[in-house]
Amino acid sequence: MKMRSGTSLRAALVIFQFATVAIADHCTFVIYRQNPFMQNHEMGLNLKHMIIIRGPRILEDDSLKTRLTTFKNQIKALPFCKSCFYVHGQYLVGAW
Secondary structure (H helix, E strand, C coil), rough: CCCCCHHHHHHHHHHHHHHHHHHHHHHHHHHHHHHHHHHHHCCCHHHEEEEEECCCCCCCCCCHHHHHHHHHHHHHHHCCCCCEEEEEEEEEEECC
């Protein structure tokens, strides 16, 4: 029995659609299983002892590194600050 080109295209599209749904279903299951792990996993730090400080708004220029270093040193000089680091425009201060 000969298949027409339209019929074979339709069959190929059905197979492609089935494979796509199977892959999406598998990915959904993997993400579903990872979610509780990420929510309950020990992060390695105690967020109760962290203070988040928005750093000064500084435009990208030659003095950016100097200004960030100065701001970091001023934060470290505070009596309750044990450590300080810069992450994406914010300073995280460890106050133990």
